[in-house]
Amino acid sequence: MDRTVTSSAGTTSNRPALIGLDWGTSSLRGFLLDGSARILAERSNGHGIQNLPQPGAAGFDAALTLLCGDWLDTHPTLPVVAGGMVGSAQGWVEAPYVTTPADATTLADQAARVETAAGRQILIAPGVLHDPGTAIPDVMRGEEIQIAGALAENAGWARNACVAMPGTHSKWVQVADGRIAGFSTYMTGELFAVLKTHSLLGRLMPAGVDATPEDEEAAFAIGIRAAQSAGPGDLPHQLFATRTLGLTKRLPPEALAHYLSGLLIGHELRSGLALLAEMPAGTPLLLIGDPALCRRYNRGLAAFGTTPAAQLGNTAPRGLFQFAAAAGLLSSASATPSSIKSAP
Amino acid sequence: MDRTVTSSAGTTSNRPALIGLDWGTSSLRGFLLDGSARILAERSNGHGIQNLPQPGAAGFDAALTLLCGDWLDTHPTLPVVAGGMVGSAQGWVEAPYVTTPADATTLADQAARVETAAGRQILIAPGVLHDPGTAIPDVMRGEEIQIAGALAENAGWARNACVAMPGTHSKWVQVADGRIAGFSTYMTGELFAVLKTHSLLGRLMPAGVDATPEDEEAAFAIGIRAAQSAGPGDLPHQLFATRTLGLTKRLPPEALAHYLSGLLIGHELRSGLALLAEMPAGTPLLLIGDPALCRRYNRGLAAFGTTPAAQLGNTAPRGLFQFAAAAGLLSSASATPSSIKSAP
Numbered sequence: 001m002d003r004t005v006t007s008s009a010g011t012t013s014n015r016p017a018l019i020g021l022d023w024g025t026s027s028l029r030g031f032l033l034d035g036s037a038r039i040l041a042e043r044s045n046g047h048g049i050q051n052l053p054q055p056g057a058a059g060f061d062a063a064l065t066l067l068c069g070d071w072l073d074t075h076p077t078l079p080v081v082a083g084g085m086v087g088s089a090q091g092w093v094e095a096p097y098v099t100t101p102a103d104a105t106t107l108a109d110q111a112a113r114v115e116t117a118a119g120r121q122i123l124i125a126p127g128v129l130h131d132p133g134t135a136i137p138d139v140m141r142g143e144e145i146q147i148a149g150a151l152a153e154n155a156g157w158a159r160n161a162c163v164a165m166p167g168t169h170s171k172w173v174q175v176a177d178g179r180i181a182g183f184s185t186y187m188t189g190e191l192f193a194v195l196k197t198h199s200l201l202g203r204l205m206p207a208g209v210d211a212t213p214e215d216e217e218a219a220f221a222i223g224i225r226a227a228q229s230a231g232p233g234d235l236p237h238q239l240f241a242t243r244t245l246g247l248t249k250r251l252p253p254e255a256l257a258h259y260l261s262g263l264l265i266g267h268e269l270r271s272g273l274a275l276l277a278e279m280p281a282g283t284p285l286l287l288i289g290d291p292a293l294c295r296r297y298n299r300g301l302a303a304f305g306t307t308p309a310a311q312l313g314n315t316a317p318r319g320l321f322q323f324a325a326a327a328g329l330l331s332s333a334s335a336t337p338s339s340i341k342s343a344p
Numbered sequence: 345m346d347r348t349v350t351s352s353a354g355t356t357s358n359r360p361a362l363i364g365l366d367w368g369t370s371s372l373r374g375f376l377l378d379g380s381a382r383i384l385a386e387r388s389n390g391h392g393i394q395n396l397p398q399p400g401a402a403g404f405d406a407a408l409t410l411l412c413g414d415w416l417d418t419h420p421t422l423p424v425v426a427g428g429m430v431g432s433a434q435g436w437v438e439a440p441y442v443t444t445p446a447d448a449t450t451l452a453d454q455a456a457r458v459e460t461a462a463g464r465q466i467l468i469a470p471g472v473l474h475d476p477g478t479a480i481p482d483v484m485r486g487e488e489i490q491i492a493g494a495l496a497e498n499a500g501w502a503r504n505a506c507v508a509m510p511g512t513h514s515k516w517v518q519v520a521d522g523r524i525a526g527f528s529t530y531m532t533g534e535l536f537a538v539l540k541t542h543s544l545l546g547r548l549m550p551a552g553v554d555a556t557p558e559d560e561e562a563a564f565a566i567g568i569r570a571a572q573s574a575g576p577g578d579l580p581h582q583l584f585a586t587r588t589l590g591l592t593k594r595l596p597p598e599a600l601a602h603y604l605s606g607l608l609i610g611h612e613l614r615s616g617l618a619l620l621a622e623m624p625a626g627t628p629l630l631l632i633g634d635p636a637l638c639r640r641y642n643r644g645l646a647a648f649g650t651t652p653a654a655q656l657g658n659t660a661p662r663g664l665f666q667f668a669a670a671a672g673l674l675s676s677a678s679a680t681p682s683s684i685k686s687a688p
Contacts, residue, residue, distance in 0.1 A: 129592070131592065135573075136566075136570060136582060136585035136588065136589065137585065137588045137589065137591075137592045137594065138581075138584065138585070138588055139587075139588050139591060139592075169544075169584065184581045185581060185584040185588075186580040186581050186584070187543070187544075187580045187581075187583050187584050188580050190543055190544060191543075191580055191583070194538055194539065194542050194543050195538065197542070198538050198541070198542045199531070199534055199535075199538050200513075200531075200534060222480075226480060227576075227577065229479075230576050230577065231576065231614075231615060231618055232571075232574050232575065232576055232578075232611070232614050232615070233571065233574065233579075233610075233611040233612060233613070233614030233615030233616075233618070234576075234615045235577075235579045235580075235611065236530040236531045236532050236535055236579075236608065236611055236612055236615070237482075237528045237529060237530050237531075237612075237615055238480060239531050239535070240482065240513065240529040240530070240531050241480035241481065241482070243483075244480065244481045244482055244483050244529075245480065245481065247481075247483060248473070248475065248481045248483075250481065264580065266577075267576070267577040267579065267580055268577060268580055268581075269577070270575075270576050270577030271575060271576070271577030271578045271580070271581055272577075274575055274577070
């Protein structure tokens with residue numbers, strides 16, 4: 001994918017100031033940003049760290065060249081930063097976790113560096129560890145960059161916010177005084193996929209048959225209501241109802257997956273909203289994630305009587321910019337004319 | 345497997361009175377019982393309803409003949425009863441669910457009948473549906489026979505009891521006035537297996553490496569404690585700690601599965617004990633299941649300050665006897681000399 005963002009040419013703000021890389025497990029996304037964190041161009045490919053074009057460190061080099069070798073050549077002094085799994089133990093170089101509380105400055109202070117075969121420096125952001133000692137520890141890697149981007153959009157959010165990030169491993173993040181103070185990961189998306197594909201629950205679900213919108217909504221709502229009425233420990237029981245609601249013909253087979261979705265999202269919301277409730281009154285709830293998934297979460301939140309203060313798209317580019325700024329890389333950025341906008 | 349039970353020969357009680365079949369998804373177990381429900385001989389093979397020696401109804405016939413064709417031939421008038429998945433929609437003949445409250449008489453009144461190719465009648469027990477209307481429905485098939493067997497062992501239990509049956513799909517059953525009044529299924533065993541085999545959580549678990557007893561116990565206890573401290577909805581978060589406890593080296597890789605086990609069992613116990621708490625004070629808790637698994641449950645229960653009133657082995661043979669008696673099949677039982685004990 002290559003998307004070139006058009007804007008009025010020739011102004012200072014159109015000059016590239018940073019190459020930012022959001023490098024995850026299954027994809028690599030690159031952003032060419034100007035000095036105001038505006039996206040001049042963006043690209044992505046499937047060369048996540050588990051799918052590199054060749055093994056070893058050379059694979060990272062090759063993936064980067066494939067994605068944006070022309071950017072690197074055209075702007076030989078432009079700073080390059082990266083966040084995500086590229087900094088994990090299985091990444092290009094390990095950037096060990098920083099501990100909460102953490103913000104862009106913490107990330108920059110403890111960032112790792114790697115050099116490409118061509119001698120280009122890349123600053124790699126660490127992940128964040130939340131280890132309250134008494135409870136079970138938790139980690140994030142990649143979301144901390146998105147958080148930094150979200151907080152940069154609104155001074156109020158930087159003071160206090162609760163950020164919900166639905167996904168395979170959803171995160172609920174408590175932000176206080178502009179820093180990540182604590183967070184919880186929920187395996188919601190992976191649980192849904194694994195149970196649907198590999199457990200007894202999936203056997204009653206027909207492949208390739210969609211529920212009617214009415215059945216889908218009803219099944220999702222039953223799942224949410226089950227979560228709302230759950231006592232501690234009830235989830236392993238309520239999961240089984242994915243089967244019994246089918247056996248008893250309360251729901252048509254094609255709607256059963258939506259009960260499962262509502263149940264799992266409902267449990268996450270119940271626990272996540274308890275984290276929000278621990279925060280100062282009026283703390284805004286922000287939702288960051290895939291729009292279709294966020295629609296499901298919004299339906300669930302409505303059942304809990306809650307509406308997010310804002311729903312954000314991809315805040316990673318802005319977060320990479322904040323990370324680079326905190327590392328002092330942007331003052332020395334070598335801007336070039338905006339002709340890059342027409343690069344392939 | 346063929347086990348012939350020895351006892352003093354020649355007494356009336358050694359005469360076969362019933363052939364009972366516990367016919368599940370993955371195995372078929374047969375019991376030759378005397379008029380006092382004592383096991384004279386028992387056998388099993390792998391011909392559960394999903395693994396029959398040939399397709400269709402003939403497969404059930406063939407499996408039965410392989411297991412105990414000699415019993416059927418030697419005792420041509422002995423009644424034959426069966427319980428378990430053999431009465432499901434995928435079984436030999438469907439015995440539709442009876443609704444709670446249910447006991448052996450309810451099962452007998454609504455049993456299904458099937459005839460073998462040789463013309464032998466088999467009475468097949470229905471499963472039980474618990475559908476409180478407001479909540480999600482639940483079903484069992486096979487456990488109702490085990491319950492009937494357990495209650496026959498002690499007059500006090502038949503009045504009130506809470507029966508916990510750990511397994512792939514654990515059941516917690518409320519017994520009142522000798523009948524199954526309600527129950528909940530927990531997908532504990534399947535969740536453990538599916539998450540270990542198919543989710544990210546299994547990736548850190550080394551294959552074929554056992555934890556030390558100390559590490560195993562510590563990891564299991566951390567899981568139980570997490571369940572004890574869980575708020576509603578916390579399980580999808582606490583599951584992720586199977587990973588983070590490894591990443592942070594709080595637990596060695598080979599102990600992570602025991603955290604997962606403790607966590608899932610702990611959640612089941614928390615919810616199941618809430619069912620027990622709904623029952624009259626002093627209601628005994630009975631544990632029925634695989635001894636190794638029951639040991640884990642007993643460790644978990646101890647952490648909750650609870651000890652089962654009794655732990656029972658396989659109560660299915662006794663339950664099949666109760667089912668046959670309720671169906672009036674035992675008065676006409678044609679007993680034969682105890683020479684069957686030496687049958688192959």
